[in-house]
Amino acid sequence: GAEWCIAMASLAAMTQAIVEANVISYGAAISACKQSAEWQQALALFACMTLAALEPDAISYNAAITACEKSAEWQLALA
Numbered sequence: 001g002a003e004w005c006i007a008m009a010s011l012a013a014m015t016q017a018i019v020e021a022n023v024i025s026y027g028a029a030i031s032a033c034k035q036s037a038e039w040q041q042a043l044a045l046f047a048c049m050t051l052a053a054l055e056p057d058a059i060s061y062n063a064a065i066t067a068c069e070k071s072a073e074w075q076l077a078l079a
Contacts, residue, residue, distance in 0.1 A: 004038045006032070011025060021052065023057050026046075030060055030064055033067055039073050042064050043064060
């Protein structure tokens with residue numbers, strides 16, 4: 001369950017460092033949230049992608065949808 005915390009911290013550190021977060025790093029963080037059933041964090045990261053002018057890919061979409069599904073928030077997955 002702590003993987004999502006590590007992923008969130010890593011992503012935050014990337015945004016403060018010279019390393020620029022990209023679709024792959026966001027997708028990895030969303031996937032970590034999915035594994036821990038942290039659907040709210042997964043959706044927040046997904047929204048941050050568009051704010052960062054990044055186009056979510058199929059992996060990001062799938063991870064966000066699965067995070068909602070695993071937490072019985074399937075209605076959000078359809079929105």
